[in-house]
Amino acid sequence: MYRSHNCGELDASFINKEVTLAGWVQKSRDKGFIVWVDLRDRYGITQLVFDEERTSKTMLEQAQNLGREFVIQVKGTVIERASKNPNMTTGDIEILVSELNILNESLLPPFTIEDKTDGGEELRMKYRYLDIRRNPVKNNLIFRHKVTQEVRNYLSKEGFIEVETPYLIKSTPEGARDFVVPSRMNAGQFYALPQSPQTFKQLLMVGGMDKYFQIVKCFRDEDLRADRQPEFTQIDCEMAFIDQEDILNAFEGLTRHLLKEVNGVVIDKFPRMLYDDAMRLYGNDKPDIRFGMEFGELNNNAQHKDFGVFNSAELVAGIAVPGGNTYTRKEIDKLIDWVKRPQIGALGMIYVRCNEDGTYKSSVDKFYDEADLAKWAEATGAKAGDLICVLSGNTNKVRAQLSALRMELAERLNLRNPKEFAPLWVMDFPLLEWDEDTKRYHAMHHPFTSPKPGQLELLKTNPGEVKANAYDLVMNGNEIGGGSIRIHDKETQALMFDYLGFTPEEAKAQFGFLMDAFQYGAPPHGGLAFGLDRLVAILGGQETIRDYIAFPKNNAGRDVMIDAPSRIDDAQLTELSLKLNLKQ
Structure with missing residues (x-):
């Protein structure tokens, strides 16, 4: 012992x-x-x-x-x-x-094994097995275990059955790029690693499993951004004989349970917001509603004078910064420089000071009088002591830029309390989105999402206006889950593939197994998948998912500890019937 x-x-x-x-x-x-x-x-x-x-x-x-x-x-x-x-x-x-x-015995560690260490992130990832000995990392992994166990226990009590689905599947052209795996026994042919178990969970509904879940690894070979991993974990769920309301109620229940059991927080309301309203008021489809600063659209109040910048803009919009009138001119100039950075891309920013005496002072006083500026204040909800920040230009760009500015200001003003939880359903996404590069429509979620009831015929006349029977669960400005009601009949699925640019032959080659299954009594079904890594991080009061993954990849998608990905030797390439056309 x-x-x-x-x-x-x-x-x-x-x-x-x-x-x-x-x-x-x-x-x-x-x-x-x-x-x-x-x-x-x-x-x-x-x-x-x-x-x-x-x-x-x-x-x-x-x-x-x-x-x-x-x-x-x-x-x-x-x-x-x-x-x-x-x-x-x-x-x-x-x-x-x-x-x-x-x-x-032990060599002297390359960094101190203490809560506050002297090791940088890349060094600690190289020696992750040492980093795990530190309380912050160890406790995060224990916290993840606790969340995972609560998920399993809750869903099992609600009648869900955990079913494993394959990791070696068929590559499909929709969605992100697949990681592919060459088959030695089938020369020149490849498996793909699943981006999600989407078609398999639908087939489980055809098979009568009724309520399915799986805590599953998923893989996407896409361009990496900060805090995105090439492999990630989903809480994947599907239900049969349900409508959208059933799905929302079921997973509000799971989210409430986790918040109560893990965080000791009771949440009563899960507000719902249309996608179009989220974009109009917050500039993105995962708004943080723990604080205000909703967008005010100013076209009607700003494009009636001789200010060419606003007159030529597709959208003029602003936000009211609480207490922002205390900013000095130097601080405002730094804010203008911040929005002009390449990462944000704004050409400039107009501002209005809302003085305590009810007067206004702006950077465009030459063009706008007090009455104009008062209307801007009304549109943005600005009060005495606030600062109004205004951007203009292309609608989509302005919304993205103003959204980034809103989040940056919220961080500076300490408005994003990690111990406060504000869930939100965002609903009625566009079914399709136009891609300028390929000159065709792509599914915003995936090609198995059904249109909203009554909008199927609109696909023929105005496909860009069709809304999806889809929903995302947002928490504190992060998407933690998303799903949809699925198409469950062959004819509608074939029509969807047609609008996505598939020929009948291509659709049959890629997804014939699913459409064949739909001919054998497929029930109405739908589901939702939580991103476990993101969910655990948010519940843990953070937004960095790597802190809650035992052995994460870096921003380049590399595992610096085991040095992967790496080359394989020529004998393996020959056995796999592959040739490496890279300079050695």
């Missing part, structure tokens, strides 16, 4: 008892005649003591030579600690060691 207890459970009730502990040396303090060692395991830290009066000379010398992260086992007696530490659960006691065994 390596240990009788762990390093986090001993207290004064164990005094005079003999115990065996094992763990890592966190640090030691050597006074010559006495040595204290902090022993750490997953559960906590316990102080060990070796002294020349009660410890053998040989053992004292061993203790003096212990290095950081040595793995040791000790036996000894629990004694009362002379200098107690109220910040530690074991701070009332220490172990007078009678036996010391060094189980493994």
Whole structure:
């Protein structure tokens, strides 16, 4: 037996008892005649003591030579600690060691294994197995486990059945790029890793499983952005014989359960917002509604004078910054420089000061009078003491730029409290979106999403106006889940493929198995998938998903710890019937 207890459970009730502990040396303090060692395991830290009066000379010398992260086992007696530490659960006691065994020595770690470390992110990812020993990372992984267990328990009690679906599937042209896997036994042919188990969960509904879920790995070989992983985990769910309201109620229930059990927070309302309203008021489809600063559209109040910048704009819109009139001119200039950065792309910014005496002062006073500016204040909801920030130009660009500015200001004003949770359903997305590069429509969600009831005929006349029977669950400005009511008959699915540019032959080759299944009594069905990584991070009060993944990739999609991806040797390439056309 390596240990009788762990390093986090001993207290004064164990005094005079003999115990065996094992763990890592966190640090030691050597006074010559006495040595204290902090022993750490997953559960906590316990102080060990070796002294020349009660410890053998040989053992004292061993203790003096212990290095950081040595793995040791000790036996000894629990004694009362002379200098107690109220910040530690074991701070009332220490172990007078009678036996010391060094189980493994350690090199000096490249960074300190402490809550506040001196290691940069790339270094810690290279030595992730050391980083996991640190409390912040360890506790995040334990937190993820707790969330995952709550999900499984809740869905199981609600009658959902967990079913595993294949990882080696067929590549499809829709959506993000697939990771592909060459088949040795079928030369020249490839599997794909699933972007989601979409078609399989629909087939499970055809198979009568009724309520399915799976906590599943998904893969997308897409261009990486900050905090996006090429492999990620979904809580994938599907239900049969339901409508949209059933889905929303079911997963509001799961979200409420997680917030209550994991965070101790009770949420009553899950407001609903149309996609068009989200874009008009917040400039994106995942608005953070913990604070205001809704957009005010100013075209009617700004395009009647001789200010050419506004007159030529497709959209003029502004936001009211609470208390922003305290900003100095220098601070406002820095804000203007911020929106002009290439990442944001605005050409400039107009501002209006809302003075305490009810007057207004703007950067365009030459063109607009007090009455005009008062209308701007009314449209943006600005009050005395606020600052109105106005952007103009192409509608989509202005909304994206103003959305970025809104979020940046909220961060600066500490309006995004991580302990406050504001869920929101965003609904009625466009079914299709036009792609200028390919000159055709693509499914905004995926090609199995059904149109809103009564809009199928609109596909023939104005496909860009058709709304999807789809919904996203947003939390604190992040999409944590999304889904839709699916198409469940062959004719409608064939029509959808037609509008997406598939020939009948292409549709049959890619998705014939699904349309064939629809001919055997497919029930009405729909579902939703939560992004587990994002959900756990939000519940944990953060937005960085890598902190909640045991072995994450970096921003370039590389695992710097194991050095992947990497080349494979020529023999493997030959066996797979592949040729590598890269300069060696």
